[in-house]
Amino acid sequence: MMTDKQTTKKRRRMSLKWKWALGTGTGVFVIFTIVLGLLFSSFTSVLLRQERRRTTDAINVVTQRLNDNVKDLTSDDVEPVLRPRENPYLPHNPSKPDQQHNLYNDAIIRTLANDNLAVSVYDRSGSEIFASRVDPQPFESVGKRQLKLSHLNGHVVYVGRAPIYQHGTKRVVGYVQVTNQLNGYWRTYQRTGSILIVLLLIGLLAISVFGYILASYFLRPISDISATITKASEDPQSSTRVPESRRNDELSDLSELLNRMLDQMQRYIDQQQQFVGDVSHELRTPVAIIQGHMELLNRWGKDDPEVLNESIQASLAETKRMKSLVQEMLDLSRAEQVEIDFRNQVTDIKMVVNQVFNNFKxxxxxxxxSLDDDLRKPTYVSMFRDHLEQVLIILMDNAVKYSQTRKEVHVSLSEDGRNAQVSVQDFGEGIAPENMDRVFNRFYRVDKARSREKGGNGLGLSIAKRLVEGYNGHVSxxxxxxxxxxFQISLHILNDQERHHLEELQATQEPSKPLDETLKDSNLLE
Ligand SMILES: Nc1ncnc2c1ncn2[C@@H]1O[C@H](COP(=O)(O)OP(=O)(O)O)[C@@H](O)[C@H]1O
Ligand SMILES: [Mg+2]
Structure with a gap:
């Protein structure tokens, strides 16, 4: 029930792709809106300024045409001037040149013909004496020219008012009022506004689609990665890997890491299987031999002391082999975690080498x-004493085992200030170059039959290598x-300070594990 709920919850979650698409969509939308808004407002303010100039121009034209009057304006003065069409070729005022007069006329015609502009002229008392069209604004007398935006039936309009002065004096002869309905302006305003909104929506859609496609492209490796992980968790042995991509980014790094991890896991599993296979193979032979002898005894041997004796001896030998094999396997698995179980151990390498040497002798x-001991005083290394002993025994045991003709073993002990080296040299059969690395592998024996004859399981060197490397040493x-x-091992020499520190730690510490008892009855230490 619970898991059902959880899975539906999981399914309802939003995918990264969508988040990305929506996120970029919103971001770009906001920026786009701001930019378009700014563009729009500057565009409309330019338009509005044009309308404003048109209104002032209209006032200018009218006042300049009418300021020649000496007396107060009447409709008779205004009509012929502002409707020049009625007598277009007659110069109204002979004192003004024709050309200029016509220019004025053109301006007047254009101004009064403009649908947006309502031009009205009032006399001094405020009664209308001329109107180009019905002026929706009521008359207001003004002392000086004024231009303002005002509201009219929910519309914003420009209203310009100015007194008309007698030419050259400050005497007011009438008033002019121009109302600019701003129709063109509002039309452009609306049209541009709707175009921008459509653009904005198209832009939003485009950016979302683009974002989604981009995100799908970028995140594609993630689905490959999760498919690979799913397959690997269903079947850890599967050889599925994240397909290699030509891209070089964080996700390709991740895929590579994952592939490497899977390879490593595969190697561990293979090693494990190999180990189990090797172990059962190694155990099968002694078990088969013992079984054979027991069957022999069971059938005929009970009464034949010779067969009985032989079978018992053979079975005992095989049991011993099995015991040593089991012991060595145990040692091997323990050697894998010495760095955890045997920290802070201090051992005098000079003393241990000398002891093992004397025992072998x-x-x-x-x-x-022969021993060539270059160390003048006790030299301390961080290694559990019994482990160092075990390693030396493994090396010297091999030196003895694999020297048939020249029975000579040379041990030397030296140091270079940082590391102490022990080398065990024999003059026996030697190892072919191609086998040199393999001798450290588990169960590897150059000559399986002969090594078995000598009681070798092929685990000695792998135990030694693991032990030494567990203490950060080196085998070559x-x-x-x-x-x-x-064969040479090299171990870091502890300086006095390090040694005291470790000894103090050891004194305050509970022994991390009871001493490896089984190690002591290992066949190698017998
Ligand atoms: N000193 C040596 N001289 C020649 N061959 C050696 C020597 N030490 C080890 N080997 C080879 O390496 C193999 C692995 O050694 P080891 O791990 O000690 O296993 P084991 O001694 O039980 O066979 C041996 O079987 C042998 O073939
Ligand atoms: Mg050996």
């Missing part, structure tokens, strides 16, 4: 051992086939 009297090998090998 004792156990293998047929071998010639040099070898020449038929001439012998040198």
């Amino acid at each position: 004792m156990i293998h009297p047929d071998f010639t051992f 090998v040099e070898s020449s086939l038929g001439h012998g090998s040198i």
Whole structure:
């Protein structure tokens, strides 16, 4: 029930694509609106200024035509001047040149013919003596020229008023009033406004579609990535990877990272399977041998002391092998986490090397051992003592095991100020160059049958490598086939300060784990 709700909730969520498209759409829309608004307002203010000039021009034309009158204006004075069409060729005033007169006439005609302009002339007392068309504004007498926007039936109009003076004096002979209805202006205003709104809507649509397409393009790798993750989580073994893209951005980095992680996971799984396969293969042989002997005994052996003895001995040998194999596998898995379980350990490498060396000398009297110890005083490394011992035993055990003809092992101990090196050299069969890296792999033996004969499981060097690297050390090998090998480990030397610090830490700390008891009864330490 709960999950049902959750999934519907999930489905209803908004995809990144839509968010992106809407986000950019809104942003661009706002900017677009502001820009268009500014354009619109400056465009209309230019238009309005034009209308304003037209109104002033009309007032100018009328006042200049009528200011020649000496007495107060009457309709008889005004009519012939403002309706020149009735007598267009007669110069009204001989004192003015014809050309100028005609110019005035043209201006008057144009002004009075303008649909938007209502030009009215009033006498001194305020009665209308001329009107080009019905003036919707009532008369107001004014002391000086004035021009203002005023409201008329819900319309904004320009009203200009001016007194008409007698030429050259300050005597008022009448008034002129021009009302500009601004019809053209409002028409342009509306038309431009609607064009802009349509543009805005088209722009909004275009930007949303563009944003959506762009977002789909940019985010396409995400769907590839999530498809890959889904497949990988359904089947961790699947070889599906995020398809490589030619783009080079954060998402392609992410895809690459994911692919690398999946590869690594695959490798781990493969290794794991390989390990399980190897282990069962290794265990199958001793189990089969023991089973064979038991069946033999079961059928005929019970009464035959010779068969009985042989079978018991063989079974015991195989059991021992199995025990050592199980022990080594345990050591291997423990070696993988030494850095967690055995921190803060301090060991004198000089002492441990000397001890192991002496033990080997004792156990293998047929071998010639030589030790070249360059360390003058105890030298401390951060490694659990038993682990260092185990590593040395693995290396020396191999040196002894793989030297048939020249039974000589040379151990040397040196330091270069930063690191201490132990090398174990033998003069035995050596390792071919192509196998040099593989000897550190689990269960790898150059000669499986012979190594088995000698009780080797192929785990020794992998345990040693893991242990040393777990303590940030380094293992290396040099070898020449038929001439012998040198295995070397190198570990960081602790200075006095580091050593005291670690010893203090260790003293205050609970032992992180009971000492590895099983390590002690490892076949290698026997
Ligand atoms: N000193 C050596 N000289 C020659 N070959 C060696 C030496 N040490 C290791 N090897 C080779 O590396 C393989 C792996 O070694 P190791 O991991 O110790 O396994 P094991 O000794 O149990 O076989 C050995 O089987 C052997 O073939
Ligand atoms: Mg070995």
